[in-house]
Amino acid sequence: MTAPFGLRLGRAVERTGTRACIGLDPHLDRFPAELQRTWAGLDGAARRAAQAEAVQTFNRRVLERIAGSVPAVKPQLAFYEELGAAGWKALEDTCAEARRQGILVVADAKRGDIESTARAYGQAILADDGPLAADAITVSPWLGLDTLDPFLDLVDREGKGIFVLVRTTNPGSPVLQHWGDPRAALVLASAVGRLRPGDGLSSVGAVVGAQVPAEEVKQIRASMPDAWFLVPGFGAQGGTRADCLRGARDDGMGVLVSASRSVLYPDAGGGDPWSAIESAVRAFAREVAL
């Protein structure tokens, strides 16, 4: 059987020497010009099909360039779904390609539903015999922790991982996450921290935004001592190295930092866009080196 996700991620971070995770978010209007030309003049389903093909090409070229330098990638499902079935095909291809390159895949899906529906999402996104077979998934806890059960089954049976949305820092985030005393996010962190205590690093982690105040990150870490924190918000979203690594354990582990726009769409200054991406990824990897 595959090793637990928490352990596999730890090994990948050690092997690559960095806590960098590349957010594979296709922003079509920022793709290299050679790719943008492929859908010019098309519309409707034909346009989506051409764009999905471009996404597939883009991701393959990025993955070839970054294999070995980062532990994980994080495709954001929304950007594939806006291309419909063709987008899902590109996503399937991207996950398969990442697997071939030995890069872990965190599917940023933020799903959260009950019973047979949650099982279906587990099959869609995580299960080894499903279409994506990602290594881990982001999940939304609002409906309650029983919504995690089908994903936890895949943690136990197939060595998969979960990142529960514990605390984000978008402007509207406090309305529910900070409700009550103690705040809902802390109650949640403490409940999620008890789900699969690891020895070493747990396969049940948390999404904790880069801009969460230090005191609050400390409280979340106290409730989830073995958890991986997935930290979005580096670079384009304003998070610094210090912000992003604030939740790390004393051994420097337990934090996976993601960046997307700042590394995938650098200003190539008229030069080769693929080399510019590779350089940006390597600079980011150094920035959050272990």
Added chain:
Amino acid sequence: MTAPFGLRLGRAVERTGTRACIGLDPHLDRFPAELQRTWAGLDGAARRAAQAEAVQTFNRRVLERIAGSVPAVKPQLAFYEELGAAGWKALEDTCAEARRQGILVVADAKRGDIESTARAYGQAILADDGPLAADAITVSPWLGLDTLDPFLDLVDREGKGIFVLVRTTNPGSPVLQHWGDPRAALVLASAVGRLRPGDGLSSVGAVVGAQVPAEEVKQIRASMPDAWFLVPGFGAQGGTRADCLRGARDDGMGVLVSASRSVLYPDAGGGDPWSAIESAVRAFAREVAL
């Protein structure tokens, strides 16, 4: 421009005389035998493709049978996504077919994300020039109400609708929904109720489970006097007519009740499965007649 969703749903309920919404959730192992035979012996992507084709056929036959008798259908995205790209193609086809039949489509997606990601989900699921172009979507509010903004743009510009997950009744639901004093779900209902006050019926509604206690439903209704409540849980999940209609306004409107397993997979007793489905849908429609 298309009329607002709240109004369109009201007209559809009046025209069909019922508050029934059919949950188009493909449970493959309960499909008619003639369809189950189509994927026998296949596996992997070939199996998913054959199953997706069967889903497309199943939904088309159901939609032809029920056109004119119900105001809306509610495909649950998870059951399509577990078939990968082929499943998304079946979903696109199903939404298009429902449109042709004049049935409103509520995409049960429970998405909830920020900024450009939320916009991408809006494009994927609601936008008229997107792959699904559904009439309404279910959304998860945990990250905050700013996550609704891109969907609200589509409410304003394209006459689309939103159902915010306010209160469910799965066993784990209280942990966050009932946190704090007043309870988080009530705080949420009151914030959501102010988003797009309708005259008449608003295009911003709430998901309110059939088993929510009467007193709590009353409180939610007081905060959202013009909202449509999408009420899952009829039939297979144990909700009675009285449970499901508890949140209706004095004029009987404002409630859309969904059922899936109990109407799509009735015991045909060896007879024609399609007629059995049609009868079950009609019985459900009468049960929650206006």
